[in-house]
Amino acid sequence: GAVVSQHPSWVICKSGTSVKIECRSLDFQATTMFWYRQFPKQSLMLMATSNEGSKATYEQGVEKDKFLINHASLTLSTLTVTSAHPEDSSFYICSATLSLPTGSSYEQYFGPGTRLTVT
Amino acid sequence: AQSVTQPDIHITVSEGASLELRCNYSYGATPYLFWYVQSPGQGLQLLLKYFSGDTLVQGIKGFEAEFKRSQSSFNLRKPSVHWSDAAEYFCAVGGYSSASKIIFGSGTRLSIRP
Numbered sequence: 086g087a088v089v090s091q092h093p094s095w096v097i098c099k100s101g102t103s104v105k106i107e108c109r110s111l112d113f114q115a116t117t118m119f120w121y122r123q124f125p126k127q128s129l130m131l132m133a134t135s136n137e138g139s140k141a142t143y144e145q146g147v148e149k150d151k152f153l154i155n156h157a158s159l160t161l162s163t164l165t166v167t168s169a170h171p172e173d174s175s176f177y178i179c180s181a182t183l184s185l186p187t188g189s190s191y192e193q194y195f196g197p198g199t200r201l202t203v204t
Numbered sequence: 205a206q207s208v209t210q211p212d213i214h215i216t217v218s219e220g221a222s223l224e225l226r227c228n229y230s231y232g233a234t235p236y237l238f239w240y241v242q243s244p245g246q247g248l249q250l251l252l253k254y255f256s257g258d259t260l261v262q263g264i265k266g267f268e269a270e271f272k273r274s275q276s277s278f279n280l281r282k283p284s285v286h287w288s289d290a291a292e293y294f295c296a297v298g299g300y301s302s303a304s305k306i307i308f309g310s311g312t313r314l315s316i317r318p
Contacts, residue, residue, distance in 0.1 A: 126313075127311075128309060128311045131307065192250070195240075195247050196247065
């Protein structure tokens with residue numbers, strides 16, 4: 086099946102610094118990728134929709150200047166957490182959509198996640 | 205607005221017993237429905253999905269789910285659980301377009317009693 090990777094798998098950074106997380110679709114092209122965050126023992130909260138070649142669409146309440154998303158190619162989207170603070174510590178998960186050849190169906194493949202800890 | 209409700213936060217069943225996890229959705233159009241499983245510290249794995257056609261959907265690991273439009277439900281079932289099924293289960297809803305965002309329910313944690 087299709088594979089989505091994330092790098093790094095975990096990162097620790099100091100408060101005030103920026104962290105970049107990469108999301109790659111390894112064996113397919115994805116015009117649309119999504120970024121989620123997940124707090125411990127909670128569900129996935131959609132942060133933004135990343136479209137190749139255009140600006141990301143952010144969900145209500147998500148600061149676009151803090152969470153910079155770039156979808157520079159059909160296989161790579163990046164999330165940069167700028168001026169990170171301890172409250173940004175979370176599990177960040179990306180997903181990439183693969184359109185299936187059978188009609189208009191699709192599947193969304195998830196990366197393994199990146200655990201960010203801000204000290 | 206689209207939403208997914210999983211009313212059971214935590215369920216414990218005995219190994220070998222049957223399982224049903226509830227999911228109700230709210231969506232303005234015909235939904236595309238999913239069940240995912242997440243083991244501790246792991247990523248999400250798709251168990252099954254409903255796009256169209258037969259309302260009883262078979263998935264991996266012996267799971268199945270039934271789409272009931274009249275009840276806006278998509279409950280997940282398994283006739284006999286195994287200890288390895290202990291995990292967090294998420295129901296999700298999306299639209300028909302591949303650019304549609306997928307919204308997740310709050311999840312149900314499944315524990316297995318030996």
